[in-house]
Amino acid sequence: MSGPIVRLSDYAPCVFHIDRIEMTLELDLECTAVRTRMSVRRAGPADAVLELDGQELQLEGVTLQGRELEVGRYETTPEKLRIFNCPEVFELGIRNRIFPAANTALEGLYASGGLLCTQCEPEGFRRITYFLDRPDNPCLFTVCLVASAATFPRLLSNGHLVDSGTLADGRHFACWEDPFPKPSYLFAVVAGDLVCVEDTFTTVSGRPVTCRVWVEHHNRDRAGHALASLLLAMRWDESTFHRECDLDLYQVVAVDAFNAGAMENKGLNIFNSRYVLASPETATDADYDGILRVIGHEYFHNWSGNRVTLRDWFQLSLKEGLTVFRDQEFTCDTLSRGVKRVADAKLIRTDQFLEDAGPLSHPVRPASYVDINNFYTRTVYEKGAEVIRMMHTWIGADAFVAGLDLYFARHDHGAATVEDLIACLGDASGQDLSLFLRWYDQPGTPILRAKCVLENGEARLSLSQQNPRAPSDAGPLPMPVVVSFVDTDGEVSLIHDPHIECTDASRTFALLKLTRSGQDFVISGIPADATVCWLGGFSAPVILEADDDVASMLRRAARAPDPYNRWNAGSDLMLTLVRQDLEGTTAVFTEYLEAVRAQLDAVEDPAFTAMALAWPRELTLCQSLCPAFPLEGVLASRAGFLRETGRALDATLQEHFVPLHAALPAHWDLETSGRRALKNTLFALWARQCNGQTRALARSWYEHATNMTDRIAALSVLCLEASADRDMALADFFDRFGHDFTMLTTWFSVQAAAAAPDTFDNVKRLVEHPAFDWTNPNKVRAVIRSFAANLGHFHRADGAGYDFVGDAVLRLNEINPQIAAGMVGSFSQTGLLDPARLQRLRGVLESLARAPGMKDKVLEQVNRILGA
Ligand SMILES: [Zn+2]
Structure with a gap:
């Protein structure tokens, strides 16, 4: 027990x-x-x-x-x-x-x-x-x-x-x-x-707030981006949600030893230093984006969490889901909305859906726990944010803002529940949102079956839903289903039917409010040759099942009016490639290459093109294809297509990334980081050929890098295989940056995440390295978590990857039980595994369950996975 x-x-x-x-x-x-x-x-x-x-x-x-x-x-x-x-x-x-x-x-x-x-x-x-x-x-x-x-x-x-x-x-x-x-x-x-960088923010009512970011003396030059992000977040929360800072002094402190990302303590936020420190030489563009997001997140808690807090820890998503939604909107408004929305949707569709399909599945508001620390999860945070987003879509932005105003007024300085928030959004909009409580209280990812028949100038849309994990009496969930249409010429069909509610003034996106198990909708004025795009903006966190074919995917990938639909179509095409390959049927590789060329010829937002051309993560493909197909088969097929794409498009890719590389400045800003993302995505695709030419260019880019994004991109390419160039670059990186805490963790994680065949041996050496430290969570995550997320190596057929992580859990149980409990989560991808792997994995968990001195919070996770 x-x-x-x-x-x-x-x-x-x-x-x-x-x-x-x-x-x-x-x-x-x-x-x-x-x-x-x-x-x-x-x-x-x-x-x-x-x-x-x-x-x-x-x-x-x-x-x-x-x-x-x-x-x-x-x-x-x-x-x-x-x-x-x-x-x-x-x-x-x-x-x-x-x-x-x-x-x-x-x-x-x-x-x-x-x-x-x-x-x-x-x-x-x-x-x-x-x-x-x-x-x-x-x-x-x-x-x-x-x-x-x-x-x-x-x-x-x-x-x-x-x-x-x-x-x-x-x-x-x-x-x-x-x-x-x-x-x-x-x-x-x-x-x-400590030393601080400081600025003054003047609130909308003219009150000055002193803002300070505290760091160690040698990091003084790396705190500016965090401070600037804080000021941006303060202004955004005033203009978007009428939330004025209620303090005269607002302080942020960076510390190296921290179990989580950051903490919203009233007026004195404490941050993991990786979410504070940044300079172009030491932080990647992704680090800059991450700092903006986390600084915003903790600041937004000053109202959603601190000013109105929780009645009890079961309501955790009341502050976290709401605040994640707020930080998502902040970064959407500050960076590129389409790119950011797709990135958030990717995270929930792979990581949260896997959590919800596995042994650690739980409702957004769990009904019980042994240790609440085990419920700081993708479900409470990211799925919780999606539920807030659905209510936002359902009632519209203006009513949502009015509802939050009411919530902060009605519960000021109080401790609230999820019901309280839903009541305020309902009262302000005049709509009954109480059915949304079902999203908080049932686990599992619902399946949305969608069918569209186009004839006689109208679209007949049939929707039905099912949640296999929900209790039988759970009742259907309310879902906003956003749809749009493109015809064969690639023209968007606007929604002229006055009976249909739209989410936008130009009437591109119809809003279908599904409240029953099955429901039909008719939209008039849609041409018979149109293609329907379901779930625009990923309007509900569900698994969509709809008839599809390659021609429709290609059309949506090129012309769907919503970026999520465009990205999703491309991603479905790549999944189809791998599935067909594993089934031994004719692959649509030629069509895929044509689509890549077409995307490169029509780049509007480079950051979006980078995301659209990047291949789905190994985990994302395994989630759809395993265990029906063996894990190593899926990984090999993915790697094969990457290599073949690099070969087939060798000249095209170089034509695009070489001039970009020469033109880009070192610093981070929205435009530069988007172009750099495209350049490095194309470079990584090309370099998958793994030949003398790709190694030479990666080595040269590594040596002459003017910023950390490029240096890591080159280093990651070198770490695809075991080579003298790789070893040289890793040794050089350690010499240059090994004295620095945040970059040292990068050095660890690049190696633990590497595809190269000797990764497992390297990881075993890394935990013996003098710079490694079991008491520091960032270093532990950089090596052990990165390794456990490296599917090909962690899921070795001989089970040695499981033994290694199991031993780490045992050791961490004594040092830092919270980190140990988090590490146990690496064993929860049981749904992807064949019987032999599953048996080895369970063997490791059973020995952890029997080990003497296991802490409650660690055992809770072990037992949940074992189903005990
Ligand atoms: Zn939070």
Whole structure:
């Protein structure tokens, strides 16, 4: 068994409230002393017991109304402090000690390099002191930090600095007051030797907000993009969602040791340094995009999550789904909307759909958990965002904005539920959206069957839906199905039928609102030779089943009015190639090559063309084709088509990428990064020929690269095979960048993700490399996660890949259980595997389940996959 189960149905409001807390932390790497004074109010019966959460704390004393509490009035267990006979209103004091340097779990207060920092979401605050560590207890925090002035020159916490000074013993102090009540998971402290870049943002009502990004001294020149992104995000949230920054000081800190991407602590965001640091020499264009997105995401939480928080952790998607939707829209508006929407759709269609089809499938709002940390998933985040997006499409952008305004007004400073948000969107739009709750409460990816008959000048569209994973009484889901039409000449047929709702003013896209298991729609005025394009903009997160043929795919790929439909048609064509190859039937390779040539002759948005020409990931193809076809067959077929495309289009590809390479500047901006993406996509396709010419050019591009995007593109090409050129480039990369944390992780991940036949041996060597460190999550992910995502090597027929990752889980279970639990997810792609592989994989999981000392959160994941 893997620990006690928490259930949504068991939710009960707090029996006590802590309205205020004053904390003093005497910060020290080895041992930090914590003193708190809390204003507590009883909301339950007179005999109610105050039960505070606490983990791995050394308790030194408890006071009630300023008087030391004798031992009989309270008791401690490994996870609780219980206080009996509490008055109605009282002041509670606690003294305890914690040990940051020994905290390798990276929850609570821990050391990252020479810094001390915190991570409290979801339940890390209980590792700092005893408290009501649940999101529905908003509390006013005052925090005094005391530390050695030499070791920790900067002392930061949430809110505003209200006092600071030096003490006689070489220590100094800083007192911070947060003007807003917040749940404990948003508490933050950072102490260390940091430097900041700073700017001032003036809000729409004219209030100045000081914005600071804190980094280590040597990274000062790499913080500018993060700061600029923050200012962009602030302006965007005002103009798009009327959300004005409510703080006078907004700070972001980069740390190297961090379990996740970043954390939205009120007024003091703590970031994994890979989502802060960027310069053209050290960050790829994708890194620049990622920083923009994550900085935006954490900032948007200042309203969706912080100002209105969660009633309980089951509502996690209420803040995450909504905030992912907001960061997606921010990046769509700031970068290229079509490209960004396709990128988001790709992620959900492969990664989230696989999660939802496998043993770790769960609803967007799970009904139970052992450890909520195991539910920070693609389903809660990305599928949750798709559900928000569907409601946005359903009621339209204006009503959606009005609904969010209502939500933030109605629940300001409160702790809300998914039902609360849906009610606000419904009230503002005058439409009943309550059926959308079904998307939150049932797991699985629905299948949408779609049929279109064109005759007599009308389109008759039949839609039906089915979710094989949903309980039988679950009921149909509401789905916005966006459709458009192109005729044989490539002209778009507009929707003239006045009975049909459209999503756009020019009436290109019809909005069909599916609410039943099966439903028919008729659109008049559509020519009989038209091709229908289903699910424009990926309007619902479903698997589409519709009759299709190569001619229609080619027409949609060239002319569909929606970028998602264009991309999807090309992607379906490549999938068809591989499927036909595996079936031994006639492949449509010639048509595919013609389509590539046609795309290259008509480039409008280079970033989009790059995405349209890139082959589907190995995982995406395996998801559609395995285990009906063997995994190695799918990978070999994909690799074969890439090689053949490189050969067949050798001259055409060079004609396009060579001049682009010469013309592009090193820096990141939207236009440059789009053209660079196209150039490197074509280069990678060409280089798949793997001959002396491709190696020589890759080596030359590697050596003369002026920016990290090009350097990594060349290095990745060299890592396709074992060669002296590859070894030279890898050694050079380490010499140039090995001293730098973020680039060192890149060096690890490029090797672990490589297709070359000696990758497994290299990965085994990498974990023994002096620069590797099991206590650092970025390095662990760079090697172990990248390897586990490298399908051909991880799923080796002899099972050695499984043993290797299983051993890593066992080791990480002791060091950082959260990272270990995440690593177990690598074993969840069971639906792709043949019986022999499945048996080996299960053998590794069974030995993990039997291993002594496995932590609850790790066992929860192991048991879910084993179906125990
Ligand atoms: Zn978030």
